[in-house]
Amino acid sequence: MSLIKLTIKGISYSQTQSGAYALVLSEVEGTRTLPIIIGAFEAQSIAIALEKEIKPPRPLTHDLFKTFADRFFINVKQVIIHKLVDGVFFSSLLCERDGVEEVIDTRTSDAIALAVRFQAPIFTYENILDKAGIYLKIEEELSDDEDEDDEDEFELTFDDEDDDVFTQMSLSELQEQLNEAVANEDYELAARIRDEISKRS
Known part of the structure; x- marks a missing residue:
């Protein structure tokens, strides 16, 4: 099965679960989006990593993981959302150290928080998008002058x-x-x- 690259579209309050957030991922080359319900801490951690202006005075847990990995020359190469069971997404981190690759199971919310910090690409499989993907309506209001740098922007509502x-x-x-x-x-x-x-x- 071929991998489909995703990007972070936005984070907002979940309309279905109180106290939770919806992380919305979208196809890089397509119109489908993949909404994933995550906890408040993970939503905050992802938002902070995406922000350019807000720097926490102390490292968050995912920041600590990044510092630890850097210190021991471990790199997260990519994140793969590989399974969907009863509405729960399962993910893996593909890590590398000294040319040796290892696959580590992780919660999807943690995987995304780390992917942002390592600037690692996020992928999923076609069958997962077929099951859980939502087609995004392309709005005409989108400005024509958006450049490539805009793909790093996100919305936290x-x-x-x-x-x-x-x-x-x-x-x-x-x-x-x-x-x-x-x-x-x-x-x-x-x-x-x-x-x-x-x-x-």
Whole structure:
């Protein structure tokens, strides 16, 4: 079976499971998306790794794994989502050290969090996309001037009515709130503040 390359489309609150998030992966060369329900910690870890502006004051668990792997010259070459059983996705990390490759079983959410940190490609099989993939409607509103760098962008959405408070703040106040949120390791709040700052740029 041939492998199909995926990219991270976005992360949002799960509409079906309270306290969970939906990680949405999409085909690099196609219109199908693969939604995967993940926990809040893993969603936060993936979002932090994708962010360019938010740096945690202390390493998260996946950051620690990356540092450990780098120290001992272990590289994660790719992630493969290889099985789907009763709605649960199973994944593997293909790792390499001194020219020797090893396959390690992992939860899909952890695999994606590590893939982002190692800049490793994410793959799945056609039969998994056939079973769990959703066709994405191509929207005409997508700007024509998007360049290749845009594939690294993602969307992290929250259903929080308190965001109106941020619209009343100045840029300097928002930056102060952002720094405080990061210091407190409240990355969900930091992401919302970041989005408000980005709107004004």
